[in-house]
Amino acid sequence: xxxxxxxxxxxxxxxxxxxxxxxxxxxxxxxxxxxxxxxxxxxxxxxxxxxxxxxxxxxxxxxxxxxxxxxxxxxxxxxxxxxxxxxxxxxxxxxxxxxxxxxxxxxxxxxxxxxxxxxxxxxxxxxxxxxxxxxxxxxxxxxxxxxxxxxxxxxxxxxxxxxxxxxxxxxxxxxxxxxxxxxxxxxxxxxxxxxxxxxxxxxxxxxxxxxxxxxxxxxxxxxxxxxxxxxxxxxxxxxxxxxxxxxxxxxxxxxxxxx
Amino acid sequence: xxxxxxxxxxxxxxxxxxxxxxxxxxxxxxxxxxxxxxxxxxxxxxxxxxxxxxxxxxxxxxxxxxxxxxxxxxxxxxxxxxxxxxxxxxxxxxxxxxxxxxxxxxxxxxxxxxxxxxxxxxxxxxxxxxxxxxxxxxxxxxxxxxxxxxxxxxxxxxxxxxxxxxxxxxxxxxxxxxxxxxxxxxxxxxxxxxxxxxxxxxxxxxxxxxxxxxxxxxxxxxxxxxxxxxxxxxxxxxxxxxxxxxxxxxxxxxxxx
Numbered sequence: 001x002x003x004x005x006x007x008x009x010x011x012x013x014x015x016x017x018x019x020x021x022x023x024x025x026x027x028x029x030x031x032x033x034x035x036x037x038x039x040x041x042x043x044x045x046x047x048x049x050x051x052x053x054x055x056x057x058x059x060x061x062x063x064x065x066x067x068x069x070x071x072x073x074x075x076x077x078x079x080x081x082x083x084x085x086x087x088x089x090x091x092x093x094x095x096x097x098x099x100x101x102x103x104x105x106x107x108x109x110x111x112x113x114x115x116x117x118x119x120x121x122x123x124x125x126x127x128x129x130x131x132x133x134x135x136x137x138x139x140x141x142x143x144x145x146x147x148x149x150x151x152x153x154x155x156x157x158x159x160x161x162x163x164x165x166x167x168x169x170x171x172x173x174x175x176x177x178x179x180x181x182x183x184x185x186x187x188x189x190x191x192x193x194x195x196x197x198x199x200x201x202x203x204x205x206x207x208x209x210x211x212x213x214x215x216x217x218x219x220x221x222x223x224x225x226x227x228x229x230x231x232x233x234x235x236x237x238x239x240x241x242x243x244x245x246x247x248x249x250x251x252x253x254x255x256x257x258x259x
Numbered sequence: 260x261x262x263x264x265x266x267x268x269x270x271x272x273x274x275x276x277x278x279x280x281x282x283x284x285x286x287x288x289x290x291x292x293x294x295x296x297x298x299x300x301x302x303x304x305x306x307x308x309x310x311x312x313x314x315x316x317x318x319x320x321x322x323x324x325x326x327x328x329x330x331x332x333x334x335x336x337x338x339x340x341x342x343x344x345x346x347x348x349x350x351x352x353x354x355x356x357x358x359x360x361x362x363x364x365x366x367x368x369x370x371x372x373x374x375x376x377x378x379x380x381x382x383x384x385x386x387x388x389x390x391x392x393x394x395x396x397x398x399x400x401x402x403x404x405x406x407x408x409x410x411x412x413x414x415x416x417x418x419x420x421x422x423x424x425x426x427x428x429x430x431x432x433x434x435x436x437x438x439x440x441x442x443x444x445x446x447x448x449x450x451x452x453x454x455x456x457x458x459x460x461x462x463x464x465x466x467x468x469x470x471x472x473x474x475x476x477x478x479x480x481x482x483x484x485x486x487x488x489x490x491x492x493x494x495x496x497x498x499x500x501x502x503x504x505x506x507x508x509x510x511x512x513x514x515x516x
Contacts, residue, residue: 054356071356077351091276092355094272097266
């Protein structure tokens with residue numbers, strides 16, 4: 001019982017030119033696996049999640065799944081800002097056939113939103129939408145939860161509660177966390193895939209995968225800074241030294257990690 | 260399979276409720292204003308018909324006559340205009356794997372069907388009361404034709420959606436032709452008011468046949484010379500198949516970016 005991607009190929013158009021995102025990608029997610037996928041920015045992380053949950057189609061290859069899959073959490077694009085928090089929860093509950101009459105209240109508690117249930121989302125503080133999207137995602141019963149870029153909302157006051165709720169709700173279930181932030185993955189995932197040039201390399205030990213990915217990030221950062229230096233030779237000042245180049249690489253690496 | 264169908268029905272129902280809630284949200288009484296909108300259009304038509312009193316077949320009550328033609332046409336028109344925009348309006352819902360483009364079209368169509376059916380029932384009950392035209396002669400026949408009108412409207416909408424994605428301004432040309440179609444589909448006057456030599460150029464139109472048959476099944480003293488239930492059934496089957504094919508082609512080959 002798993003999600004299985006076999007020889008999946010997908011190309012998208014970037015600035016009008018075809019760009020191959022996945023080239024015969026193979027991936028397996030077991031029923032209780034906690035898998036992280038590390039990938040550089042713009043390497044098709046969200047597209048991959050879209051294909052796994054069924055909102056995007058591969059150009060070729062097969063995706064087999066025999067477990068229920070969530071949408072990429074914490075995507076809240078379906079939340080209607082002009083409607084109340086409770087209305088949004090009820091609306092999603094109707095779509096997923098949730099019959100529990102206390103569902104609105106339980107999502108409110110999961111997301112720390114009990115004080116905002118009757119207020120329109122647009123009139124709530126900015127963090128409410130993120131917390132609502134997170135709570136809606138984990139409140140639903142799925143066998144595989146997909147997380148895109150972040151796994152829990154970053155607000156200090158809510159983060160601990162969110163981590164605890166997440167652990168409780170996803171116990172014995174599968175998690176797939178796709179991100180560019182290597183550190184976050186080690187906290188929640190047992191094994192790692194690193195996406196590189198459209199293919200995935202599996203690392204059963206998360207720490208090995210993180211090391212490999214950091215090296216990949218560094219190489220990418222060096223490549224980016226070399227491209228930037230080629231583009232703007234006139235920006236270079238006469239007193240610039242080799243130390244500045246190293247500094248650029250470090251800054252680019254840090255930026256990529258933050259992304 | 261029954262589980263899949265049950266799931267899709269639930270999703271369509273949820274989208275329909277969402278659409279109803281989203282109607283006229285800026286106004287107090289929200290959705291009620293959608294009914295008022297339809298009611299005002301119908302009232303305007305009835306007043307026009309009563310004032311003109313032209314093209315009215317003898318022995319038929321004018322307001323009920325125009326209502327039985329205009330409301331099914333309005334519903335057809337609303338449904339075919341709705342298919343493409345319903346996806347654009349709700350495209351953010353497509354991030355949920357439970358929802359497909361077809362669900363959005365159907366869910367949004369359910370909202371229109373509810374609105375127009377309520378308006379149809381209220382308007383025809385009132386007009387029948389004041390004009391003493393009574394209950395429909397063959398109620399089931401009227402219902403079947405009404406459902407046919409819905410099927411044709413949604414299918415035609417899905418075909419137009421494909422055309423719209425291939426060539427965006429296509430809708431403007433279609434609207435131009437549909438204005439003529441309104442007059443040539445027996446909405447305001449029965450086919451008997453047209454010269455017989457142009458009938459062969461008109462009766463291919465399934466909407467004309469549906470309108471004619473609704474009147475035939477409604478009024479005891481009206482017999483349409485052209486309505487054929489079998490022809491309508493063939494058209495519905497063909498259009499539904501073609502509409503679904505177009506929708507699938509649009510979804511797979513020309514997705515919204």
